[in-house]
Amino acid sequence: MSRSPYPPGANFKPAEDYRRLRRIIAEDSDWSLAIVPCLSTLCLQSIMRNFEESPIFEVLTPIQKDFVHDGLSTSLPLNVTANLISDGVFWKRCCEQRWDLCNVSHYNHSWKRMFFERHMENTIELFIPDVTETKTVLEMIPLCKNYVKRLDISQLLPPVKEPQKEEEEYGLDLAGENEYDRPSMDHFDFNILLKRLTKLEELHLAYRVKQCGMNFEWKMFEMTDRDCESLAKALKSCRTLKLLRLYESHIEDKKCRLLVKHLLDHPSLRELDFSHNLIGDKGARAVAKLLTRSKLETLNMSDNGVSDMGAKAIAHALSKNSTLLSLNLRLNRLKDEGGQALGKALLNNNTLLHLHLGGNEVTGQTAIALAKVIAQNNTLKSVNLSCNILGVDGGKALEEAMSYNTSVTECDIRLTEVDEQSVSFINQVVWTNQSEEEKRLANESKTKKT
Known part of the structure; x- marks a missing residue:
């Protein structure tokens, strides 16, 4: 007959005691299951990071588009964003970052x-x-x-205005040269x-x-x-x-x-x-x-x-x-x-x-x-x-x-x-x-x- 590891007279069940004694020590002290992003968020973040090379926007749902509007970099080239990103928060961020007054x-x-x-x-x-x-x-x-x-x-x-040439300073400028030099x-x-x-x-x-x-x-x-x-x-x-x-x-x-x-x-x-x-x-x-x-x-x-x-x-x-x-x-x-x-x-x-x-x-x-x-x-x-x-x-x-x-x-x-x-x-x-x-x-x- 095996001997129980718990002291005599213990008033809790073995399974409950096992969960109480179990501990997880994470390498990151700030780590918590609550802050782990879901897979869809990670995918959207990847889309935003690689937007210039692979612009994906129209196939997203309205909620996903709003997420991209909030996080997409405003420094992206206009030939990428102009005809793809619709009016909304993204362009608001672009305006407010560039100009102080935005009415x-x-x-x-x-x-x-x-x-x-x-x-x-x-x-x-x-x-x-x-x-x-x-x-x-x-x-x-x-x-x-x-x-x-x-x-x-x-x-x-x-x-x-080009600086005057030495000939012009001494009055040697030719009338014909002015026509060729005209902008x-x-x-x-x-x-x-x-x-x-x-x-x-x-x-x-x-x-x-x-x-x-x-x-x-x-x-x-x-x-x-x-x-x-x-x-x-x-x-x-x-x-x-x-x-x-x-x-x-x-x-x-x-x-x-x-x-x-x-x-x-x-x-x-x-x-x-x-x-x-x-x-x-x-x-x-x-x-x-x-x-x-x-x-x-x-x-x-x-x-x-x-x-x-x-x-x-x-x-x-x-x-x-x-x-x-x-x-x-x-x-x-x-x-x-x-x-x-x-x-x-x-x-x-x-x-x-x-x-x-x-x-x-x-x-x-x-x-x-x-x-x-x-x-x-x-x-x-x-x-x-x-x-x-x-x-x-x-x-x-x-x-x-x-x-x-x-x-x-x-x-x-x-x-x-x-x-x-x-x-x-x-x-x-x-x-x-x-x-x-x-x-x-x-x-x-x-x-x-x-």
Whole structure:
């Protein structure tokens, strides 16, 4: 008979005592069965480590894709991730790692769109003619063309200025040599890009250098003739463009006319912004022609050199136009001849909602002409005549007209030398119209919901 290994009188079963005495001593003191990843996780981690060589994504389940989004390296080449990784956490991580400010609401809440638009913008803004290879842009187009809808280019760099040769310093430079030494482009050539961006709807563009330092030259802040020719052709080829904003680029009449020539009969252009340039009457006449051969809804020509002749041309086009909703001629050189022409044109126009003539040289005569419009036209929503010398008579005319108006919800007559009593009455009518407009919109909203 075998002898029991347990002491006499023990009150526990042999099997339980065996489990209590058993011990596992691991080499890793932090090891625990709870932290051992499951096989599927190990497989996904292997996919992420080898993603560049063997990109596997579409066959994964939604939960597995989310896991990959969270852990995939943001340094992977774009030719691997661009057309494979869908919008989501991965592109959010890419954006937040690269830029401090990331407001995705400006990109229709698409992180992928934000990344590719800002990536393209940075590439163009740092492009140096004859130094940066154009293939860096061309190779990117197939990767981002489905996601880029807006480009906001706030800087365009000129070619690198070569140091003067010894012969030039002594006045021995030959005229023919300058032609051969001329760079192939003065700034980035948009002709190689815009026709390939098939989803582009907005282009904001300024020919300037943001941080020129002690190397300042005026030519850093202007579009050259060659730039204008290439951009004009590029704009014509971009059939999806809805908004063009070309500002602070030293555009004068010649360049404006060339740009407009290529925008005539554009199928999708709805908003044109040529503000803060040097456009005069000849350029304004070209823009007036565009109003008759396009479907523009917004035209901004503020801070240019348009005077009465240009304003009269725009007014003539406006009298026949049925699409323009907003016209901004702030900070130009309009006098009463141009202002009265615009007022007369609006008597035959039932489309324009917003008119801005602030900061010109119009007087009470223009105010009287516009007063007739305000009294008869119930389409116009806002009129801005600020910083003009309208005087007491102009104010009285506007006051009387506003007493018949129910549509104007903004009438800016600050700094116009209008009598305070007229200003008070006009503001009261504007406030009443605003209240009625809010009620109307609220009722329409309730009707739609029901």
